Every structure is written in structure tokens, then in C-alpha cells.
Amino acid sequence: MRIVFQKVPQWKGIPHAEAELARRMVTAAQVLGFHALASSDLRKIDRFAPDIVVPLYFSLPKIFDAFTVGCMWNPASMIRDYRNWDHVKSYDGYGVASESQEQLVKMLKFKSSVPYLVTKIFPSSNRTEFRRPEHFTSPVYIGSNWSKDRHKDFFSILKNIHVYGPENRWLYLAGKKGGYQGELLCDGRSVLEKYHEAGIGLALHHESHNREGIPSMRPFEIAASGAVMIADQNDFVHRVFGDNALYLDTDLDSVALAEQLEEHVLWIKEHQEQAREMACACHEIFCQKYSLEVLLEGVVNDVCQFRKGKEKYLTSVQKTPAVELIVRTDGKQKSRLVRALDSIRQQAYPLVTAHVIFRGEADDLLELRETIKQELPQLDVSYTHVVGETDRGTQFYNGLRSTTAPFVGFLDHDDIIFHDHVTVLMGILLRNQDAAVVYGGSVKVWEDGEPPDGEMVRKLAYFHDVDGFTEKAFITSNSYIVRRDTIPWQVMNQPIPSMACREDRLFLKLLYRDRVKFVFSEKVTSAFFCRVSKEGHSNEDNDMLEQGKVASELILRSSTSPWRHVDNALPVQEILTLKLLKQVLSAIKNDFYQVRRQLQNLLKH
Incomplete structure (x- = not known):
């Protein structure tokens, strides 16, 4: 099992909780015997070839051919404010930390045509051996203080506390004796050591966390360190750790709240053995149920069980009809063609064949067939040889007409489909007999050099229900499967007009105008590649693009x-x-x- 914990690229070099969490999660995965990587480098992640990807923040969509479990441990109100639902909806599974998050997921996925996983995940810490605190000094508070004015008056009043975090977030404590102590390394050890040395840890949550009963990292860290926990009125902490922790009433004003903290610290120092017993009890609860090792093992087990159930669900029809995928090529970029065909070979669906439409010389086709036979001996491939130079429109529609399977899809020679592409789309088609076209989301990948205009090397390009065909509502040619008997007669029989490009987009528009039913899978199942150097890619020059546009408009306009x-x-x-x-x-x-x-x-x- 290979697992990636995906970090936010834009946060590189900026102190944030997810950086520490990523390190801890890699450690937990390795303890469990998994190969693990924490990275924001998208090309490095792709080379790692993960089985599971865990984006550590909800702004990171699914962009790899791997089961993707999004960490939904931020307040639901924050996720709702983000408003980029495509990213959140793209996940195969959701690691939730509260009931409010689970309800949000249920609402987002209620109309989804395929199953999804819900599992439990918390921003926790690694399992540790209990070390009883030897001393009880000033309580330690660790925080990035992303909500800068939170408890500002409270911290300004306190005389007996040590605060750690980014310096620019705690400027109001600068020069205050016994206040701000500096930044800690994200090394998986420093945080726990500071709590243990002090013997007392303070966990305060943002109002939105408390409102939804979501824990931050701090309660788990304090429990893992063996320190005594003082926390605010967070329902999760109350429910899990109970009387083994001490609590602050954050509804009090800052002066009264500071006095309450001082009373708790005094009680700990006067009842040290009882305090150590409380710390030990919190540590035991943490190790048994909430260490990252326990949580991650649960996530992986849930993913494995879900996959088995999903495959049964998606293939639980009485018959499994054949699917034919058309691949057009001139054979010049063989490595890319083999990559495309290999993505067909890897399909989980049992009856998928490739139909290669080849334009070029007969000898070149013989050589290409031999290459494919050697590279992909298990792939069922048929060939159609188009003699002479033909335009893309002729190749496309001749390829479509040469198919015999009841379901048909397309794959450009330099793009790929994810391993569950056909299984997901066919599952929907077979359960919705009135559906003509089922399509999924697509990932855009820059394959060489640095992308223009600061664009990410991978991004979720298209993931939405199509209501009409606009530039913002686009279905890529490799992202759909069509029921062959719903294709209009004229598309399969009329003389084919010359088209330099846009032939695939025209096909979908003709289907749409024929009022056939389109269904969006709400799954990411394909990727298309772009190159800074356009050599060998299917992008056409401006004249060809214009010719394709004009031809398409003329064809579509002619009927009305x-x-x-x-x-x-x-x-x-x-x-x-x-x-x-x-x-x-x-x-x-x-x-x-x-x-x-x-x-x-x-x-x-």
C-alpha cells in the first residue's frame, strides 16, 4: 500500500498545522508497514504512484488516479464559505471529524450517482509511551493564531504562561515577561517535548470549532505528551476525555477566565499525584482510540472494504456489455500512445477493447502493431487503417462508425483514463437505461517545463453538470461513454464534412441538440496532457481552430x-x-x- 499525504503548494515555507500533521501521518503510515510520502510536489506525487491520496486541506481536489480521501477536519462553516464545491465533491471518500461535517458531506453527495466513503479522521498525533510529568510549571499554549485577535485580552492579562507559534502572529506579546517564547520546529518532537517539560498544556479552540464540536491538534498533542490537559468547552474534548481534563469557561470575561486558569494551575501543583493520574488516563484514551496509527489503520481498512463493496455495486447487473474505446493516432509518439493504451489495459471493467484508428503507411502500421503487441500483450486491440492524410473530423466519425460494441468512448493518443473510468460510467449507464451519455471530471496536466501564467502542473479542469455547452461547461473527449444506439442516424450515415478540429465537441453538441440524456458521474476519471512545447500535441494553429469553429457553427445552425x-x-x-x-x-x-x-x-x- 502506497499512501500520499498531499500538502498545500501555496503554503510552502509558511508555518501551518498541516505541515506538522503531514510529517506525523507519514510516521504513522510507516509504523503500519505502508510506503508513505508527504509532499506538495505534484510531479513527485505522480512518480510515487500512490494507491491512496489524502489531501490535508479541503481546497485540494482529487487530481490523481488513486482513491482520494479528503480531510474534512475544518469547521463546516469554513468549508461552506470556501464555495469551491467542485474540489470537495471530487473526493472518493471523506474523513470527517464531527457530525456537522458528515451532514455537509451527505448534502453535497445526495444526488451523486455512485457510492462514496465516509470515515473518521482527526488532526491527531503519533502513539507514544507514557512519561509521567516530573514538574508542573507554567502552562504551555501552542498556536499559529490564524485568527489573530482570538483571546487577545486573555493572553495579554496572563502572567504565568508560555506561548509558542509564528512570531508575526504574536506581536502583541513581544517583550512581555513569561509570554511569547518563540517558534517550534515541525519535527514531530518539539511540540510534545514542550508540553511534557511544563507538565501542563492549554488547548483553546476557535469559536467555530467549539460550535461544531471539532477538536484541533492540541488536545491530542497534550494527551500524547503525558501533560495535564486544560481545555475550553469543546464538546469532543468533554465527551472523550471527560473528568480526566480540566476545563475553562470561555463565556467568562478575560479577567475571570485568567483567574480560572490560575486556579486550575494552582490545583494541579497542590494535587500532583492526582494530576498525573489524570494525565495518564488521557494518554491511555488517546493511544487506544485516537493516535494517528489507530486512525490511519481504520481509514485504510475502510477504503479496502469500500472498494470491495463498490466494485460489487457497480458490476451487480445481470450482463456486462462490451465497451469499445477509439484511439486515433499517426503512430509518431509511440510512448504516449502506449501510455494511453496501457490506461485502457488497467481498467477494472472486464470487457474493454481498444480500437486504433491509424493514419499513415501500411509498413508503419505493421511496426506499430508489433510494438503494441510486445508492450501490451494482454490488451484486446483492433485496427482500422485510414489510407492517406485525413482530417480529424473524418478520423473521428469514421472511427465511430467502425465500432461494433453497444457502448463507445474516445481516448486521444496522448491522454489517459483512470483505472475505474469505465467501471464508474458503465455502472451508471446500466442503471439508467434512459441515459445516453455519462461523463466524469477531467484533470489537466502540464507534462513538460513550467506551466504558463503560474498555473499548477496538475489541476481539476472540468468537474460540473453541463447545462448547455459553453467554454465553462466542457466535456473532454476522453471523459465520457455513449450508448451507441442513441447516436442520431445522420451522425452515423451522412457524408462527413472536413473538420480540422472541434469534431469531438461537435459530436456532443449534436447529441445534446437531439435531447438525449446526459448524466454527470461526479467522479474524476480522466486526465488530458498539455505541453509548454506544443510539438506532438493535438493543438492546432489559429487558422485550423477557426476553420473548425466555423464548420461546427455551420453544421449546428443549418437545422434551425x-x-x-x-x-x-x-x-x-x-x-x-x-x-x-x-x-x-x-x-x-x-x-x-x-x-x-x-x-x-x-x-x-
Whole structure:
């Protein structure tokens, strides 16, 4: 088992709790015998080839072909304020730390067409041996103080406390005797050592944490260190540690709250053996139920059980129809083609075949077939040889027409599908007989060099229900499967127009206009690759893009727009030129405006 704990790239070099958590979680995973990595380097994560990815913050979406469990240990109110639901909804599973978070997940996923996992996870610490505190000095408070004014008056009043955290967050304690003590290393040891040396740890939560009963890292750290815990009115801490901890009433004003803390410290010093027994009891509870080793083992077990149940759910139909995936290539980038075909080979779905549409010389096809046979001997591949240079539209629609399976998909020669792509989409298609197209989300990957404009090397590019086809509602060509018998007759039979690009987008628009049913899987199951150097990629130059756009608009407009004012005397071969195509569209546009004006005049009278 290979596990990645994914950190936030934008936070690199900035002190934050997730950095310490990542280190601890790697330690816990290694104790359990797993291979583990904590990183924000997306290319490094990809090379690691994880089985499970655990994003440590809800702003990180699923972007790898691995079971992704998002850590939902932040308050639900904070997640709601973030508003980028695509990122949160993209997870395969959710590690929740409270009932409010679990309810939020249920609301977000209620209309999802596929199962999802809910498991328990807390921002905890590693298992330790109990070390009884030898001394009880000033209580220790450790915090990044991201809400800078939280308890400011309280900390300003206190005379007997040691505070640790980022210096710029605690400036108001600068120069205060016995107050701010500096920053601690994120090394998995320093935090626990400070608590243990003092013998007393203070855990205060943000109001939103207390409102939802969510614990921070601090109660677990204090329990792991063997120190006596003084906490605020957090329901989780009360429920789990009970009378083994001391509590502050944060509804009191700052002066009264400071006095209450001093009373607790005095009681500890006067009842040291009883205090040590309380610390020991907290440590035992922590080790038995809440150490990261215990929690992570539970998460992995839940993932394994869920996978078994999900596979049974997605394949529990009486029949398993064949799926044919069309791959167009000229054979020039063989390594990328083999990568694409290998992603087909790795499909969990049992009946998937690849149909390669090859344009090029016969000898080159023979060589390519031999390469594929050697590299992927277990893959079922058929071939169609397109003789001569043909445009992308001809390849696309000839490839579509040459298929025989009842379900069809596409895969560009330099892109991939995730291992559960066909299983997920077919599970939905087979349970929704009225569905014609089922599609998933897509990840954009920059494969070489540094991406332009500071873009991430990997990002969740498309993940949304499509209501019409706009630039912001895009279905990539490798992200869907279509029920073949729902494809309109004309798409499979009419003479194919020349198209340099946009042929795949046109196909989906034709289906959409035919009012077939589209279903979004709410799963990320594919990735497409971009390159800073465009060599070998399917991006076309501006003229070709414009030609594809004009051809697509003309095809789509022809079924609904009046044509009587278009000059029918134009020779067919000239209409195929880009300039005259624009003239045709201009005539259609003018005709449309004229009809609209006539209708408006009629309505006035």
C-alpha cells in the first residue's frame, strides 16, 4: 500500500498545522508497514504512484488516479464559505471529524450517482509511551493564531504562561515577561517535548470549532505528551476525555477566565499525584482510540472494504456489455500512445477493447502493431487503417462508425483514463437505461517545463453538470461513454464534412441538440496532457481552430436557421474555403435579424 499525504503548494515555507500533521501521518503510515510520502510536489506525487491520496486541506481536489480521501477536519462553516464545491465533491471518500461535517458531506453527495466513503479522521498525533510529568510549571499554549485577535485580552492579562507559534502572529506579546517564547520546529518532537517539560498544556479552540464540536491538534498533542490537559468547552474534548481534563469557561470575561486558569494551575501543583493520574488516563484514551496509527489503520481498512463493496455495486447487473474505446493516432509518439493504451489495459471493467484508428503507411502500421503487441500483450486491440492524410473530423466519425460494441468512448493518443473510468460510467449507464451519455471530471496536466501564467502542473479542469455547452461547461473527449444506439442516424450515415478540429465537441453538441440524456458521474476519471512545447500535441494553429469553429457553427445552425437568402450559386469547392464560409455565416446572421424584426413588428400590431 502506497499512501500520499498531499500538502498545500501555496503554503510552502509558511508555518501551518498541516505541515506538522503531514510529517506525523507519514510516521504513522510507516509504523503500519505502508510506503508513505508527504509532499506538495505534484510531479513527485505522480512518480510515487500512490494507491491512496489524502489531501490535508479541503481546497485540494482529487487530481490523481488513486482513491482520494479528503480531510474534512475544518469547521463546516469554513468549508461552506470556501464555495469551491467542485474540489470537495471530487473526493472518493471523506474523513470527517464531527457530525456537522458528515451532514455537509451527505448534502453535497445526495444526488451523486455512485457510492462514496465516509470515515473518521482527526488532526491527531503519533502513539507514544507514557512519561509521567516530573514538574508542573507554567502552562504551555501552542498556536499559529490564524485568527489573530482570538483571546487577545486573555493572553495579554496572563502572567504565568508560555506561548509558542509564528512570531508575526504574536506581536502583541513581544517583550512581555513569561509570554511569547518563540517558534517550534515541525519535527514531530518539539511540540510534545514542550508540553511534557511544563507538565501542563492549554488547548483553546476557535469559536467555530467549539460550535461544531471539532477538536484541533492540541488536545491530542497534550494527551500524547503525558501533560495535564486544560481545555475550553469543546464538546469532543468533554465527551472523550471527560473528568480526566480540566476545563475553562470561555463565556467568562478575560479577567475571570485568567483567574480560572490560575486556579486550575494552582490545583494541579497542590494535587500532583492526582494530576498525573489524570494525565495518564488521557494518554491511555488517546493511544487506544485516537493516535494517528489507530486512525490511519481504520481509514485504510475502510477504503479496502469500500472498494470491495463498490466494485460489487457497480458490476451487480445481470450482463456486462462490451465497451469499445477509439484511439486515433499517426503512430509518431509511440510512448504516449502506449501510455494511453496501457490506461485502457488497467481498467477494472472486464470487457474493454481498444480500437486504433491509424493514419499513415501500411509498413508503419505493421511496426506499430508489433510494438503494441510486445508492450501490451494482454490488451484486446483492433485496427482500422485510414489510407492517406485525413482530417480529424473524418478520423473521428469514421472511427465511430467502425465500432461494433453497444457502448463507445474516445481516448486521444496522448491522454489517459483512470483505472475505474469505465467501471464508474458503465455502472451508471446500466442503471439508467434512459441515459445516453455519462461523463466524469477531467484533470489537466502540464507534462513538460513550467506551466504558463503560474498555473499548477496538475489541476481539476472540468468537474460540473453541463447545462448547455459553453467554454465553462466542457466535456473532454476522453471523459465520457455513449450508448451507441442513441447516436442520431445522420451522425452515423451522412457524408462527413472536413473538420480540422472541434469534431469531438461537435459530436456532443449534436447529441445534446437531439435531447438525449446526459448524466454527470461526479467522479474524476480522466486526465488530458498539455505541453509548454506544443510539438506532438493535438493543438492546432489559429487558422485550423477557426476553420473548425466555423464548420461546427455551420453544421449546428443549418437545422434551425432559414437559408433562402444565402447565395446558392456559389461553387461547392469555394464554400469550403474559410473566407466564404464566413460569408455564409454572415448571410445567415443577417437573415436571422431580419426575421426577428418582422416578428417584432407583427407583435406590435
